[in-house]
Amino acid sequence: MTEVLLRVENLHVYVGETQIIHGITLEIKRGEIHAIMGRNGAGKSTLANVIMGHPAYEITDGTIHYKGEDINEMEVFERARAGMFLSFQYPAAIPGVQVGTFLRKSVASVRGEAPSPREFRKELNEAMKQLDMDKSFLSRYVNDGFSGGEKKRLEILQMLMLQPDMALLDETDSGLDIDALRIVAEGINAVAEHTGCLIITHYQRLLDLVKPDVVHVLIDGKIVESGGPELAVKLEQEGYDWVDALA
Amino acid sequence: MTQEAQDAVGDYKYGFHDPESATIRFDKGLSEQVVRDISELKEEPEWMTEIRVKAYHHFMEREMPTWGNCESLQSIDFDNVTYFLRSSDKTEKDWDDVPDDIKRTFDRLGIPEAEQKWLGGVTAQYESEAVYHSIREDLEEQGVLFLDMDSGLKEYPEIVRKYFGTVVPHTDNKFSALNTAVWSGGSFIYVPKGVHVEMPVQAYFRINAKNMGQFERTLIIADEGSSIHYVEGCTAPTYSTDSLHSAVVELIAMEGAKIRYSTVQNWSANVYNLVTKRGVAHKNATVEWVDGNIGSKLTMKYPAVLLKGEGAHAEVISVAYAGEGQHQDAGAKVHHLAPNTTSSILSKSISKNGGRSSYRGMLQVTPKASGCRSKVVCDALMLDEDSRSDTYPTMEIGNASADLEHEASVSKVSGDQLFYLMSRGHTEEEAMGMIVNGFFEPFTRELPMEYAVELNRLLELEMEGSIG
Numbered sequence: 039m040t041e042v043l044l045r046v047e048n049l050h051v052y053v054g055e056t057q058i059i060h061g062i063t064l065e066i067k068r069g070e071i072h073a074i075m076g077r078n079g080a081g082k083s084t085l086a087n088v089i090m091g092h093p094a095y096e097i098t099d100g101t102i103h104y105k106g107e108d109i110n111e112m113e114v115f116e117r118a119r120a121g122m123f124l125s126f127q128y129p130a131a132i133p134g135v136q137v138g139t140f141l142r143k144s145v146a147s148v149r150g151e152a153p154s155p156r157e158f159r160k161e162l163n164e165a166m167k168q169l170d171m172d173k174s175f176l177s178r179y180v181n182d183g184f185s186g187g188e189k190k191r192l193e194i195l196q197m198l199m200l201q202p203d204m205a206l207l208d209e210t211d212s213g214l215d216i217d218a219l220r221i222v223a224e225g226i227n228a229v230a231e232h233t234g235c236l237i238i239t240h241y242q243r244l245l246d247l248v249k250p251d252v253v254h255v256l257i258d259g260k261i262v263e264s265g266g267p268e269l270a271v272k273l274e275q276e277g278y279d280w281v282d283a284l285a
Numbered sequence: 286m287t288q289e290a291q292d293a294v295g296d297y298k299y300g301f302h303d304p305e306s307a308t309i310r311f312d313k314g315l316s317e318q319v320v321r322d323i324s325e326l327k328e329e330p331e332w333m334t335e336i337r338v339k340a341y342h343h344f345m346e347r348e349m350p351t352w353g354n355c356e357s358l359q360s361i362d363f364d365n366v367t368y369f370l371r372s373s374d375k376t377e378k379d380w381d382d383v384p385d386d387i388k389r390t391f392d393r394l395g396i397p398e399a400e401q402k403w404l405g406g407v408t409a410q411y412e413s414e415a416v417y418h419s420i421r422e423d424l425e426e427q428g429v430l431f432l433d434m435d436s437g438l439k440e441y442p443e444i445v446r447k448y449f450g451t452v453v454p455h456t457d458n459k460f461s462a463l464n465t466a467v468w469s470g471g472s473f474i475y476v477p478k479g480v481h482v483e484m485p486v487q488a489y490f491r492i493n494a495k496n497m498g499q500f501e502r503t504l505i506i507a508d509e510g511s512s513i514h515y516v517e518g519c520t521a522p523t524y525s526t527d528s529l530h531s532a533v534v535e536l537i538a539m540e541g542a543k544i545r546y547s548t549v550q551n552w553s554a555n556v557y558n559l560v561t562k563r564g565v566a567h568k569n570a571t572v573e574w575v576d577g578n579i580g581s582k583l584t585m586k587y588p589a590v591l592l593k594g595e596g597a598h599a600e601v602i603s604v605a606y607a608g609e610g611q612h613q614d615a616g617a618k619v620h621h622l623a624p625n626t627t628s629s630i631l632s633k634s635i636s637k638n639g640g641r642s643s644y645r646g647m648l649q650v651t652p653k654a655s656g657c658r659s660k661v662v663c664d665a666l667m668l669d670e671d672s673r674s675d676t677y678p679t680m681e682i683g684n685a686s687a688d689l690e691h692e693a694s695v696s697k698v699s700g701d702q703l704f705y706l707m708s709r710g711h712t713e714e715e716a717m718g719m720i721v722n723g724f725f726e727p728f729t730r731e732l733p734m735e736y737a738v739e740l741n742r743l744l745e746l747e748m749e750g751s752i753g
């Protein structure tokens with residue numbers, strides 16, 4: 039039986055006085071790709087952030103289990119070290135910190151030991167080649183002055199380097215040109231086989247390249263419909279009006 | 286701690302290693318006689334004695350400075366300072382007397398035991414004198430003079446006499462007067478015409494234990510078309526029971542010469558660090574100050590450049606880190622005295638746990654200095670609500686053709702940055718450390734490698750235990 043990596047049950051989330059997630063249940067196994075689609079403001083990023091442990095959100099009901107354990111008390115960095123990864127919709131800039139240094143330190147933190155410089159360089163070279171990234175990236179400051187597409191590429195580079203068990207990809211496809219989309223999709227496919235993936239996207243075009251097992255439609259903080267890849271096609275053609283009736 | 290132990294702590298920084306010298310200790314407080322005794326003990330020429338005495342009288346009469354955090358200066362008790370001491374290496378301090386938190390920091394910084402003892406004042410001499418000597422030999426082959434200031438005065442009195450006090454006269458301010466009266470230690474460097482010293486010259490404890498002092502005095506002269514990069518200080522906490530440190534640094538860059546002077550200082554939290562640093566840049570010359578201040582109770586330091594010759598350039602890059610109970614009052618002063626001179630000032634400060642950092646700057650353009658350009662950038666990063674940061678820029682612009690830019694920003698560490706870094710496996714403290722190191726990076730990258738690495742580690746340590 040395939041391992042259940044992530045289990046979200048009846049999740050209710052507030053920010054301040056406002057409820058954003060209204061009871062979500064979701065189960066992702068290793069090797070599965072789940073896509074989440076939904077209108078702007080539906081709560082997609084909130085869901086991803088809450089799973090990663092963002093301190094701004096309060097879980098008022100429900101649970102999140104990762105690898106069979108309730109992770110409610112786990113800190114963000116502990117989740118990362120346990121193999122969870124979030125590709126950000128809006129990655130933060132860290133001025134003055136070079137990408138190369140940042141990657142080395144992150145790999146060391148997540149793996150629990152610093153990789154040998156030689157080994158690390160080899161891995162990094164391969165990953166960058168796979169993503170068609172220039173070496174000059176390494177001496178730039180993390181996301182500082184990056185274009186939208188460059189930021190997303192860096193997120194995927196981190197995913198390749200950190201080798202997560204559970205990847206949450208929040209609009210990783212937005213801002214990418216056509217070539218970059220293909221390259222990033224290949225990057226996701228490269229890890230998807232042995233990883234659980236939760237992909238948040240607005241567009242069918244990514245799902246043409248990365249085949250989801252399940253597509254969920256999120257409306258006002260609730261999953262109102264789940265189905266196979268054909269659901270994404272239908273959304274692309276008909277928009278969200280028809281699902282409103284389900285909400 | 287015993288009085289003897291305290292004296293020994295003071296002693297290591299004077300860098301007197303005469304094995305045959307007996308313990309000589311002056312009583313606390315200052316008088317003309319003390320000044321004369323210091324000069325006599327050092328067997329100085331008559332003219333130096335007279336400069337000291339003149340400076341002493343000026344010090345006694347001079348008001349406290351009005352530039353800087355002047356209220357805090359009132360609490361300095363000049364009568365309770367020992368102005369000179371000299372003792373044999375035998376009066377070493379006990380390692381047990383060095384405070385535990387300082388020892389811990391040494392360990393965390395990975396400083397070798399011998400150096401730890403030196404920094405803690407347990408040994409007065411650090412063994413790598415040999416390294417210093419071999420570097421000195423290299424320099425000597427190029428005709429470069431590099432000595433401690435006391436030896437410089439002994440061996441090259443005519444050069445010292447010509448330049449001493451020409452950039453920072455004793456009448457400049459109360460503390461430059463004090464330094465002139467009682468100075469000891471510091472470096473003396475002369476670079477001959479056209480000589481480029483490739484390696485940074487370090488007055489680092491690792492190389493030259495004689496260098497640091499309570500009232501050190503440094504004089505660097507780069508003759509026409511020459512260049513030198515001088516580095517002083519150290520990132521490890523310099524533990525001191527002397528509460529008053531008042532140095533003077535004078536730089537002279539002749540036509541087409543370039544001097545870069547880099548400093549990283551980390552005094553213990555009881556120290557008043559009041560330093561007058563000033564350089565003169567003649568025609569087409571460059572003077573650069575790279576200045577990092579961590580620690581101390583109050584630092585007042587405004588590296589200055591007098592752009593005296595046409596086409597001269599000044600560069601000041603400084604960082605300050607103010608933690609609990611600390612005030613870093615730092616900045617820069619640039620005086621455009623000649624046409625087509627340019628300057629660039631970058632100041633970065635971090636305040637944490639109620640610390641306060643201030644940028645205090647002076648930019649002057651005289652009427653005859655046409656076609657000048659200057660850019661000033663001040664960035665402050667606040668790590669919590671209790672901390673404080675302020676900017677006091679002063680401008681005196683006497684020539685309308687000047688092209689001036691001034692940017693100032695105050696920022697906070699954002700929750701988004703922390704969440705991003707923590708989602709990559711870093712603890713909150715590690716994340717803070719990365720953000721802080723990144724903020725200082727424009728400074729750190731200017732430092733020699735080993736200083737940069739140590740400074741980063743030190744800041745990471747500073748972030749530990751600070752988050753609640």
Ligand SMILES: Nc1ncnc2c1ncn2[C@@H]1O[C@H](COP(=O)(O)OP(=O)(O)OP(=O)(O)O)[C@@H](O)[C@H]1O
Pocket residue numbers: 053058076077078079080081082083084085094127
């Ligand atoms: N930290 C927060 N503080 C206040 N409101 C928030 C916060 N996070 C989310 N919200 C609100 O919750 C709602 C859902 O936001 P979320 O970012 O999850 O939407 P989304 O589905 O990812 O939208 P998009 O497709 O535009 O990325 C929005 O109305 C948003 O303004």
Ligand SMILES: [Mg+2]
Pocket residue numbers: 082083084127208209
């Ligand atoms: Mg979103």
